[in-house]
Amino acid sequence: MFYLMYTGGVENTGPLWVFIVAPVSVFVHGLKRGLIELMLFVIISIAIMSIPAEIIPHTVYSTEFKLRLLYSFLTVTFLSALYEYSRDQSYQHTLKLSEKYQRLAHLDPLTQLSNRRAALTILKREQARVVRSKEPLSIILCDIDHFKKINDKYGHNAGDAVLIELAEIFTHSMREQDCIARWGGEEFLFILPQTQAESANILAEKIQAKLQHHIVHYEGHDINIRMSMGIEQFKDNQSIDEMINCADKQLYQAKSAGRNQIFPKF
Numbered sequence: 001m002f003y004l005m006y007t008g009g010v011e012n013t014g015p016l017w018v019f020i021v022a023p024v025s026v027f028v029h030g031l032k033r034g035l036i037e038l039m040l041f042v043i044i045s046i047a048i049m050s051i052p053a054e055i056i057p058h059t060v061y062s063t064e065f066k067l068r069l070l071y072s073f074l075t076v077t078f079l080s081a082l083y084e085y086s087r088d089q090s091y092q093h094t095l096k097l098s099e100k101y102q103r104l105a106h107l108d109p110l111t112q113l114s115n116r117r118a119a120l121t122i123l124k125r126e127q128a129r130v131v132r133s134k135e136p137l138s139i140i141l142c143d144i145d146h147f148k149k150i151n152d153k154y155g156h157n158a159g160d161a162v163l164i165e166l167a168e169i170f171t172h173s174m175r176e177q178d179c180i181a182r183w184g185g186e187e188f189l190f191i192l193p194q195t196q197a198e199s200a201n202i203l204a205e206k207i208q209a210k211l212q213h214h215i216v217h218y219e220g221h222d223i224n225i226r227m228s229m230g231i232e233q234f235k236d237n238q239s240i241d242e243m244i245n246c247a248d249k250q251l252y253q254a255k256s257a258g259r260n261q262i263f264p265k266f
């Protein structure tokens with residue numbers, strides 16, 4: 001480009017190529033670096049066109065031509081920068097939206113806990129880690145007792161309020177590495193890395209004890225919540241489905257044994 005300016009190119013039309021510099025520079029190198037490059041480009045171009053021909057012989061441009069070339073180049077630079085800025089803004093906006101929807105795709109909208117899909121992803125990841133590290137991994141599958149009665153007696157919104165309050169209780173009972181997910185309607189799944197079944201049982205008892213003393217207040221009603229829980233510790237060669245089925249069987253036993261219980265018994 002500098003050579004074209006210096007020599008003038010075909011019939012002194014060489015400088016016309018400068019107009020491709022601005023859009024290409026900001027597009028390839030981004031707004032900040034692109035503008036710095038363009039500033040340097042303008043300074044060097046002005047210097048080349050200002051060298052007196054007596055010192056180094058080169059094509060001589062009229063002052064009007066040089067000024068118009070500079071003004072139009074600055075205009076194209078401004079428009080290219082504006083375009084690049086709005087392109088970058090809409091890219092960042094799309095990125096944020098995509099992150100937001102990705103997060104929402106893994107959250108249960110009512111309780112803001114992980115949903116079943118996210119729980120399965122976490123279970124797969126934890127299972128792979130356990131196979132490598134041989135550390136224990138346990139799960140607790142919980143189901144609210146007689147939840148249908150709560151809905152029937154106090155209304156669906158009261159049921160929703162119970163689910164939301166339970167989610168808060170669970171969240172406050174967990175360690176950072178634990179995950180609690182809404183597995184189904186009134187079913188929750190705890191994923192407890194580095195935890196043996198006995199320790200999972202201690203957590204389950206802790207939560208049950210909290211629930212014994214907790215009353216959900218909803219529109220003047222006092223609602224008691226009780227839960228049945230089934231625990232399973234991951235065994236070698238066990239698939240995720242098998243592990244959940246085992247926890248589900250334990251949960252079924254807890255229900256059969258009169259509810260508000262934890263199975264297996266330790």
Ligand SMILES: Nc1nc2c(ncn2[C@@H]2O[C@H](COP(=O)(O)OP(=O)(O)OP(=O)(O)O)[C@@H](O)[C@H]2O)c(=O)[nH]1
Pocket residue numbers: 110143144145146147148149151155156157158159160163184185186255259
């Ligand atoms: N309010 C509310 N209710 C829900 C939601 N999801 C599922 N349910 C209700 O949960 C109830 C589950 O009823 P059942 O499967 O009979 O279980 P249960 O009444 O808890 O009885 P047991 O589990 O045997 O103790 C049904 O009435 C569902 O409509 C929800 O998001 N909000």
